[in-house]
Amino acid sequence: MSTTTAGRYDACAAPYPEPPCRRRPAPIYVVCSPNRQVGKTMLARLLTEHYMADARQVAAFDLSDEGPGLADFVAHHVTISNIRDMRGQIRFFDGLIETDDIPKIIDLSHREFANFFTIVDKIGFFEEARRRSIEPLILFLIDPSPVSVKAYGLLRRRFTGTSLLPVRNLTVAKGLPYGASFPHASTLVVSLEISILGPAARALVERQTFSFLDLSKQDSPHSDMSARTRAELEAWFRRARFQFREIELSLIRQQISTTSL
Amino acid sequence: MAKPAVILVGADKGGVGKTTVSRTLLDYFALRKISTRAFDTECPKGTLKRFHPVITDVVDVTSVPDQMKIFDTVESSSAQVTLIDIRAGLMSPTLAALRDIGFIEMTKRSQLTFAVFHILGPSIASLDEIAETSKFLLDARYFLVKNFINNTTFFDWDEKTYDSYFNKIPHAVGLTVPKLAEMACEQVELSSVPFATFIADKKATGEPAGNSFVLRGYVRHWLNNVFAEYDRVRLTDIVDSKDPAIKPRSSIKVAELSPQRANS
Numbered sequence: 001m002s003t004t005t006a007g008r009y010d011a012c013a014a015p016y017p018e019p020p021c022r023r024r025p026a027p028i029y030v031v032c033s034p035n036r037q038v039g040k041t042m043l044a045r046l047l048t049e050h051y052m053a054d055a056r057q058v059a060a061f062d063l064s065d066e067g068p069g070l071a072d073f074v075a076h077h078v079t080i081s082n083i084r085d086m087r088g089q090i091r092f093f094d095g096l097i098e099t100d101d102i103p104k105i106i107d108l109s110h111r112e113f114a115n116f117f118t119i120v121d122k123i124g125f126f127e128e129a130r131r132r133s134i135e136p137l138i139l140f141l142i143d144p145s146p147v148s149v150k151a152y153g154l155l156r157r158r159f160t161g162t163s164l165l166p167v168r169n170l171t172v173a174k175g176l177p178y179g180a181s182f183p184h185a186s187t188l189v190v191s192l193e194i195s196i197l198g199p200a201a202r203a204l205v206e207r208q209t210f211s212f213l214d215l216s217k218q219d220s221p222h223s224d225m226s227a228r229t230r231a232e233l234e235a236w237f238r239r240a241r242f243q244f245r246e247i248e249l250s251l252i253r254q255q256i257s258t259t260s261l
Numbered sequence: 262m263a264k265p266a267v268i269l270v271g272a273d274k275g276g277v278g279k280t281t282v283s284r285t286l287l288d289y290f291a292l293r294k295i296s297t298r299a300f301d302t303e304c305p306k307g308t309l310k311r312f313h314p315v316i317t318d319v320v321d322v323t324s325v326p327d328q329m330k331i332f333d334t335v336e337s338s339s340a341q342v343t344l345i346d347i348r349a350g351l352m353s354p355t356l357a358a359l360r361d362i363g364f365i366e367m368t369k370r371s372q373l374t375f376a377v378f379h380i381l382g383p384s385i386a387s388l389d390e391i392a393e394t395s396k397f398l399l400d401a402r403y404f405l406v407k408n409f410i411n412n413t414t415f416f417d418w419d420e421k422t423y424d425s426y427f428n429k430i431p432h433a434v435g436l437t438v439p440k441l442a443e444m445a446c447e448q449v450e451l452s453s454v455p456f457a458t459f460i461a462d463k464k465a466t467g468e469p470a471g472n473s474f475v476l477r478g479y480v481r482h483w484l485n486n487v488f489a490e491y492d493r494v495r496l497t498d499i500v501d502s503k504d505p506a507i508k509p510r511s512s513i514k515v516a517e518l519s520p521q522r523a524n525s
Contacts, residue, residue, distance in 0.1 A: 086444045090475045097474050123478020 026101045026134055027251060032108040032116075033141040034151040039169035039194060040141055042205075044070045044107035046194075046240045048077055049212045053241070057102045061092065063116065064109040072208045083112065083119060093125060099132050117155065126162045135251055138164045139192065142182045143172045149181045156185045165247075167192040188250040192243050201232045212237045263295075263341050266374040266499040267332075269355065271347030273393075274382040278408040280308045282380055282438060283346040285487045287313050288457045290342055292488070295500055298340035300331050302348045302355075309346045311453050314465075316340075322347065322355055332364055335373060341500045352379070356397040368401060374499040376402035378436075395430040402499060403430065408438040410446065436490050445479040448472065456484050 031044045044060065048070070051058035060078045062070040071078040079095075082088040096104055108116055120126060126136045138159070140152055155164055163186035168176065170193065176182075184191065197205065204210055204225060214221055215234050225233075270283045283299065290297045299317040301309035307319035320327040322345070335343055347355055356377075359365050368375040379394055395403060449459045452470065460481045464470045 086442055086475075090444075090473045093475045093478075094473050119475075122482045123475055124481065125474075125478065128474060128478070 026099075026103050027247075028096060028104045028106065028129060028134055028136045030106045030108055030116075030136065030138045031141070032106075032113055032138060033143065034110055034113045034147050035143055035145055036110045038141040038143050038148075038172050039167075040064075040110075041068070041070050041073070041107050043139060043141065043167060043169070043192075043194065044105050045073050046212070046237070047105050047244060048074050049237075050241050050244045051103060052077065053213055053216075058105065059102050060105040060107065061096075062107050063112050064107055065111055066109070068208055069109075070105075070107040074211070083116060089119060093119070093123065097125070097128060097132065097134070099134065113151065117158070121158060126159055130161070133255075135254075136162050137186075137188075137247070138162060139167050140164060140182070141169055141172075142166045142176060143169075144176050152182050156183070160185075163188055165190065165192060167194065169194040170196045187254060188247060190243065190246045190250050192247075195236060195239060197236060198229070198232055200226070200229045201236070204229060205233070263500045264373055265335050265338070265340075266342045266376060267335055268342060268344045268376045268378060268499075269347055269352070270344065270378040270380065271352035271355070272380040272382065273350055273352050275349030277380045277382045278410050278438070279349070279380050280312075280346055281410055282378055282406055282408060283309050283344060284312050284456060285438070285484065286344055286378070286491075287316070288455050288484065289488055289491050289496065291455075291457065293497055295342055295497065296340045297342045297344055298338060299344045299346065301346050302351060303346070304348075312455055322351060323358075328358065328362070332359075332362070353393055353397075356394065360397055365397060365401065374402065376404065376499055378404045378406055380406045380408050391430065391433075395433065398430075398432075403433040404436050404494065405433050406436045406438060409440045410438055434494050436494060438490070439483060439486050441483040442476075442479045445476045445483070448476050449480060456480055460484065 029044075029047055031040050031047070033040055041064065048058055048060045052074070058077055060070055060074060062078050062080045063083065064070065069080075071080050081092045083092050096106075129136045138155060140155065142148060142152065152164070152166070165186050165188070166182040166184065168191075174196070204222060207222075210222065212233070215230060215237065268286065270279050270286065272279055280301075280303075287297055287299060297316055299309055299313055300322070301307040301317050301319045302322040303309070304319055304321040307317065310317040310319050318330070320330060322328065322331070331343065331345060345355075356365075365375065367373065377394070377398055379391065381391070391405065449456060452459050452464070452472065454463070454465050454470075458465070459470070459472060460477050462470050462472050462477060
């Protein structure tokens with residue numbers, strides 16, 4: 001992320017950004033869970049490639065401290081960030097808050113979960129983002145562990161004005177009820193679910209050379225991919241993208257209703 | 262009708278954050294629309310004046326003309342609060358001078374409120390300072406401030422030692438100024454503006470400053486915690502005419518403050 005144009009730098013430096021009615025919604029997706037192996041990086045990848053598939057600008061941030069992380073899959077669009085010291089926090093959060101209309105995706109490591117939300121709370125990051133018409137969305141990958149239930153409850157109580165969406169990755173959360181443990185806490189009427197992939201498709205997706213964008217290419221770099229696997233992956237990516245579009249549409253509807261008030 | 266208040270901020274030891282606390286007090290009163298004027302006794306350079314130039318005068322508090330300039334104008338000034346940032350080593354002499362001129366006696370008659378913010382250092386010498394200072398302050402508001410802003414580590418005062426000092430001054434009220442991230446602290450120093458102006462991302466001229474949002478966020482969080490402490494001890498009461506000069510407070514005493522609070 002860089003401030004390449006004078007106009008963009010000015011917008012960032014200005015204490016009062018332009019009114020929301022003149023700008024498109026540019027969400028910040030925080031993909032998170034206090035646990036590992038629940039599908040955070042996969043969801044961040046899907047989101048990043050969703051924007052790339054439409055040739056739209058996107059900025060992704062890898063806050064993982066163990067591989068393979070988001071940067072290993074979509075390197076060209078990802079900035080590896082560190083928020084453990086003040087300089088890193090300034091680079092990361094000041095960059096995120098730029099009013100540049102570019103959606104931002106954060107792949108938050110389970111080890112950085114507490115630190116990230118503590119900083120966000122202290123510096124009033126979500127409040128400032130909304131003030132600049134940037135909608136923060138917490139995409140929380142749910143799982144049956146008590147740690148997850150507790151963390152979700154804490155986020156829900158602490159960030160009352162922020163959209164907190166439970167994401168059910170069926171590989172780890174099949175049959176897990178949202179209900180009391182993970183109540184939907186957002187004005188956006190959407191839900192997210194990542195369906196289970198078959199073993200062959202899953203093995204392919206886990207290759208660091210794999211991109212969902214390759215599926216639409218005539219000369220796929222994955223020559224060993226069977227027609228069935230390709231069809232399964234196409235359908236899977238399509239389902240995920242459909243849900244992401246639902247989120248984007250909800251954001252637009254929300255913006256229209258806010259600005260018309 | 263509000264009655265005037267005089268606040269002395271001092272410590273006999275240097276480098277404990279007297280000016281920092283003074284700056285937070287000026288921001289606190291400004292936010293609550295209580296008019297202030299300030300005197301900086303760091304003569305001739307004046308650190309407080311660098312941050313609050315419009316309302317601050319640099320004075321030599323040991324000189325009689327400057328004492329007249331401060332204390333003879335307390336009631337006639339349009340400012341509700343007169344804040345005096347006493348430079349290191351001058352607190353006890355200043356209090357003695359105020360006693361000698363009858364200023365402290367005047368506070369007994371409730372014509373004005375007199376408050377002292379005594380900024381404590383980390384050493385046992387601070388306890389002796391308290392004993393020395395408190396004898397002047399039986400009729401004043403006495404706030405004992407543990408200032409953690411620059412990562413001061415207060416050594417563990419033994420409970421008996423603590424009690425032997427604090428039981429003698431039951432009217433003293435404890436306050437904690439928490440730590441502020443070092444880089445945020447430095448950036449405000451460099452900006453030479455009040456904390457509230459830094460948070461609002463303004464220069465002294467009112468133009469946008471372009472300060473880091475993260476640093477402003479940390480300063481805002483810290484200042485809110487400091488203000489919460491001032492609210493806890495009902496600091497605005499000092500300009501309330503209905504408020505008696507001395508009354509027992511329900512707030513926590515310094516002796517009851519746990520070190521953990523400082524890092525909250």
